[in-house]
Amino acid sequence: MGRSTQIQIPTLLRIKANTLHKLGKYLRRNDFHRVAVFYGEGMRELLGEKVDISLDSSEIRVVRTEVVTGNDIEAVVTSAFALPRQADALVAVGGGMAIDYAKYAGFLAGKPVIAVPTALSNDGFASPGASLKVDGRRTSCPAAIPFGVVIDTAVIAGSPPRFTYSGIGDLLTKYSAVADWKLSYWETGEQVDDFAVLIALQSVDNLVHHPHKSIDDLDFIKLMAGALVMSGVSMEVSGSSRPASGSEHLISHAYDKVAARPSMHGLQVGVASIGTMWLQEHPQLEMVMAVMAETGFLHFVKEHPLDRAAFLEAIRVAPSIKEGYFTILSDKANVERLVEFVQTSPVWDGLLA
Ligand SMILES: [Zn+2]
Structure with a gap:
């Protein structure tokens, strides 16, 4: 596109x-x-x-x-x-x-x-x-x-914290989404819009480098709001959802289908991005995990965990969610690697139950 x-x-x-x-x-x-x-x-x-x-x-x-x-x-x-x-x-x-x-x-x-x-x-x-x-x-x-x-x-x-945590999760997926887009370029030749990538990533960078990452800090909320607007604009600029949505979003869409009680969009994509960034060997994974911890995102998800069986099922269903949308999960071997990672790594303790 x-x-x-x-x-x-x-x-x-x-x-x-x-x-x-x-x-x-x-x-x-x-x-x-x-x-x-x-x-x-x-x-x-x-x-x-x-x-x-x-x-x-x-x-x-x-x-x-x-x-x-x-x-x-x-x-x-x-x-x-x-x-x-x-x-x-x-x-x-x-x-x-x-x-x-x-x-x-x-x-x-x-x-x-x-x-x-x-x-x-x-x-x-x-x-x-x-x-x-x-x-x-x-x-x-x-x-x-x-x-x-x-x-x-x-x-x-003054809004319920679950909303803001969901927004944080949605924003932090830009790293995973952009990595999938670049992977698609190498594997399928799909054009990457560099300007859209710049808008998407730079606005999240502002957020993750803010010294006081708390959901009731008005400056932090302002950065979040700006980053969410820029995420929308990046999709408009590129004419696709690519800069804001990658394999972690596919897992979340699949989870919506297979889970008895889906959670909030941003919580699901945020958790899923831990797995997709691990697959991507993403250099920002550690930083994203640190921000998830500092903002209270991880703590909140642990109080409202996702369903482990449904999450594993969602990883398997994810590649079939969007026809022709190449991501790290388009390779079947990666699907199995991620399933194994979720089954064996302590990273998921408490996030899935
Ligand atoms: Zn989203």
Whole structure:
């Protein structure tokens, strides 16, 4: 896949504490006067008043309010066609589901979307796609990168820790993903987009070199939020998910299918990347493990371990998840080596149960 000719990046981008108070101002500055607001479950109760006050004070009219409780594609299509014509933009306040919902509705209606993530559980809020349910299955649908991304780091600091840990896990997989992409270049000739690699890796580097890696440190959250946005942009730039998704993501997608109770995306891919980086003999593995320990990621996963049998099964299923997507697991011998590593190394103690 080549670089897309029209690259979209967020026009409006604000990441800092208490940005929610200024949401109305940002919208007005970008000439939006009538908006449809989509809330994730519980978010209207939690943040609705703040949003209303902010929009009100900038004289922005809410022409429709919807609480997103599911992500079936039919519901999104119905909602998109029910959007009042005078709506200039869609504002999504919530987690991944509400944002994906609004992203796809905005895409269908041809209206800009402003994402206001209330948790940083994965890089989906700034990616060009939308994860929706099609015929009951989680499916990646084409959409556009949001016009705006407004992240209130104080809101994120107050979100349940599992979300932030998941976001950390998703970010740390860039090393594994990029290594798989380069491997694919050597094995299949697939073009690597160096600029996308630079964006993806450099933003994670900022994060892992931050002196105080704690999930309630506002500066750390700010770096995380920025890195997740850049991860989305790197996918847009390269026109593929390659810079953000490699064999560790395939294992996670397989785990979603085989596990009785899948965990969070970022936790799964983070744990899986320990194995894929080991296979890749990745020079950053030790550093990634250290960051996982320092942030509390490993401790959190040990309190909520993945299912060992399902994880082993997922490693075997992973190579068949995405046709033609070459990774370190495309070599059958590597699948067996990883299975053996998981069965014998103490690295996995507590992470799998
Ligand atoms: Zn991911």
